[in-house]
Amino acid sequence: MRLSYLLSLISFLLQLCHNVAIFPGNIVNHYYLNKQRFLLEILHHLPEPLLHEQWLGLGQQIVTDKSQYVHYNDHMIKFYQLLSTDRLLPRDVYYNPQQPEHYQETVGLFHFFYNTREWSTLRQNICWARVFVNPGLFLNALIQTLMKRDDYRALIVPRIYELLPAPYHSEQVLREASRFNYANWIWQNQEQGNDTGVQLVLPKRLLPDNLSGGLRNTSKWSEAMSEVHILSLEERRQSKGLALLIEDPGWLSYWYYINMGIALQEEPTETDRLRDWFYFQLSQLLARYKLELYARKLEYRRLARVRKQEFTPLRTWHYQRYQLETEETLEYLSNLIEKLLIDVQEAISTQRLLLSNGTLIDLRHDQNWQLGLAELFPYDLSQLQMPSAKEAQQLLDLHTMLRDPRFYFYADRILYAYRSYRSAFQPNYRQLVRPTDLRILEVQVSPLITYEEPVDIDVSNLLHSRHFFFGNQFMWPQAMQVRKRRLQQRPFRINLQLESNKTQSIILRTYLTTSGGNMNEEPFYQLDSFLTVLHAGNNFINRESIDFSGMIGDHISITELYHYVRLAERDQFDFPLNITIPSCGFPRRLILPRGGATKGLSMRLFVLATPYNYRARQENELNCDFSNGVSSWDELPFGYPFERFVGDEEELHDAHTMWKAVEIQHEDRNTLIDN
CATH class of the missing domain: 1.10.1280.10 (Di-copper center containing domain from catechol oxidase)
Incomplete structure (x- = not known):
């Protein structure tokens, strides 16, 4: 009994890194809020020159005092030589770290950030780089620093497609957002009626609703966003098919x-x-x-x-x-x-x-x-x-x-x-991974249903920066959202029945594949892997799709984040330690391919049980921290047994495996709402 409790505890602790939660009482202080606001203001309108007077004044010179750095290495020396001889990559040049010169500059600037002793030094270097360094190179080095410095990892960096929206959206969205003029838009609406591509969202609401922590479309959200005009831009060419x-x-x-x-x-x-x-x-x-x-x-x-x-x-x-x-x-x-x-x-x-x-x-x-x-x-x-x-x-x-x-x-x-x-x-x-004292008796899967849903994506960084400065004071009065459609699935459950001759712990892996074919030619997509404890006799295990490891849900947008920070600075909101999600998690809503509309898409689920060898390790790769490696349940290769070609198909047909035919249905959003 003691062993069972211990294994259950281990499983629970190891799963914590895969689940996003907001813990009561884990509230940040004003020191953190000042850093977070600084970061958001620095990252605001990256492609354009910095207009914020406070940070512009601080960014006139990089810190050259070597005593302010933990290490002053060769990368920094080379970077400073380029700076001193006016050979840094120009601001208006296309940046790509796979270009050798660009990569070397990125490494140098990264060390000028990463090796700083104090926040004040890092802040000045960030301001300097924001003013004088190529924006793509600056952002790369800054994100790397915030990922790899333990003391700054709690700071929330908005999603890359909000910071640099252009590569992620159509040319039409880019053109209309970058040319948007609020005064002209108001006049057009009054004089010509509401026939422009941009609409004011009233009542205020953003999709999807179900963010972690319940931080969207609530009374506190309305308070934070009270002075923000939410503008919705319709994308004319919606993604479809592949x-x-x-x-x-x-x-x-x-x-x-x-x-x-x-x-x-x-x-x-x-x-x-x-x-x-x-x-x-x-x-x-x-x-x-x-x-x-x-x-x-x-x-x-x-x-x-x-x-x-x-x-x-x-x-x-x-x-x-x-x-x-x-x-x-x-x-x-x-x-x-x-x-x-x-x-x-x-x-x-x-x-x-x-x-x-x-x-x-x-x-x-x-x-x-x-x-x-x-x-x-x-x-x-x-x-x-x-x-x-x-x-x-x-x-x-x-x-x-x-x-x-x-x-x-x-x-x-x-x-x-x-x-x-x-x-x-x-x-x-x-032979090392085949349990001898268990059988998988049955696998049941709740209905698998995909659908397309509307979602708002913040492209406020495409708006011209003149809309955000009034009397030289930075304000955030507007948020531009692009309404898109995306693939989504309803939550589902996998129920497993296993028979064991003893109390033991095992790892269960589930894969999704096609309805048939040569094992070495079919794609096998791993949905989940988890640790569980079996007792002697029949065991019933339920696994919810929301708990699948390595998956993440939706995040709060850059505009909402900024206004929540401002609300917390006025002591009107208890800002949680982290109200966003890990960057290196895979979107949970994309784990199923689009189902069949009239006839379900025939697929198979493959379940594999292997013994637990007490070598599980918990790391922080969901937060893009690979300094100590990655999390794993055991020492088997990731994706086992499909990381190689399977030579013996009997390996996939034994008591510790199970194949289950499943169907994925696709429904339109109206049908789902009616149901």
Whole structure:
């Protein structure tokens, strides 16, 4: 009984990092609020020159006193040399950390932020960089600092698609928002009637309602937003079909954040696990993309090279147009992947690999296969230096990379090489992970229903900054929202019945896949993995979709956050320690592909039980902190057993596994409301 209690406690504690909660009494003080307001005012209208007089005055000079830094390293010396000789990247140049010069400057500025001893030094350097440094480079270095400094991690950084909205929205939205004139709009409404693309939201309300902590559309929310005009901009071209997934800001920004978190790690611990985790995330994105292709009745097993694609014009943060990939880029990437495939095949056939330092290793000896994995499969994209990355191309920009169908073609080939290598050299875990004293008897799934819902996305940073300064005083009187439609699903439940011959703890993993086909060609998307305790006899386990690990819900917008901070500064609101959500969590609403409208989409659920070996570890990767590695339940590879090619299908058909046929239905919003 004591063991059962202990395991239950371990499970509860480990799940805390995956659930977003606001704890009563965890209220911030004015010192925190001053920092939070400063951060929001600095990040306001990033592409435009800073107009806030207080921060403008503080930002005239970078702190050069070396005693104000914990370390003053070579990166800082090189950055200051560029500054002293007027060779920093200009403010109006397209920024991409995959451009070698841009990357080196980013590292230098990051250390001028990260190594500061005091908040006052960091604040002055932030102000200076906001005034004089390229906005894209400045934001990259600042986000990196706030992710990696423990003492500043509590500060809330708004979502990247609110800070730099341009790459995430259509050219029509960008054009109408950036040209919006409130006085002219009022006159047009009075003289010509309400026929413009911008509408005043009355009564005040933003969608969705169900934010963590219940902080939207309440009486306190109305108080915070009392002086704000909420303006809704209608987007004429709504996303549909496959674009409903790959143009979703949550989908796009997830890839942005995990790459930002992994980049600029000084000496990461648990490097092997971090690499496994990164390639698992890449495989998850590819599997989820393929499941959407499957749902749309498109070819999904073998992705073909895209020869000609429909191109939706987008603009970067400083309104430069993105282009399709140049021939130079396509040739470079094709050669890079072709070399990888050849190197992997040669390593498999010869059982040897020549490392970059000139050492020839036997991949069968000891853990040398891990050395080969590190050599062949790097995972920090910011160090993938691309000669043509100085040009704005969708495939090479972290903001837009996942929009491009070629991304998934390249990912498919890279992951094929990755799985081939692991299949050849990875130790066989099969006997270690097969429980002998349990059986999965039954799996039941509540109705799986997807639908499209309206959502408001804050694009206030697209409005001209002149709308926010009155008598040289900064104010936030307007919030521009774009109303979009997005994919969503109703909460669902998985009920499991297991029979055990003893009290034991196990890990249960659930995967979603297609209705049939070759195991090594079908996509397997991991919905969940969790620790549970079995007792002798029959065990009934219920798992709610809202509790699936690594998933997050919706967040508060940049405008709402600012006005809540101002309300708290007037002692009219108890500001919780964190009223936003982790950046590196995957949007919970995107875990199911779009269901069938008239006939349900046929799919299967695969459930796998493995023993718990008491080696679970809790880390902070949901907050993009990879300094100590990543969370895991055991030492199995992430995505087990699909991180390699499954050679024996009996491995997936035993007492500790279960296949369950399921259907996903798609309903329109009106039907859901009626029900």
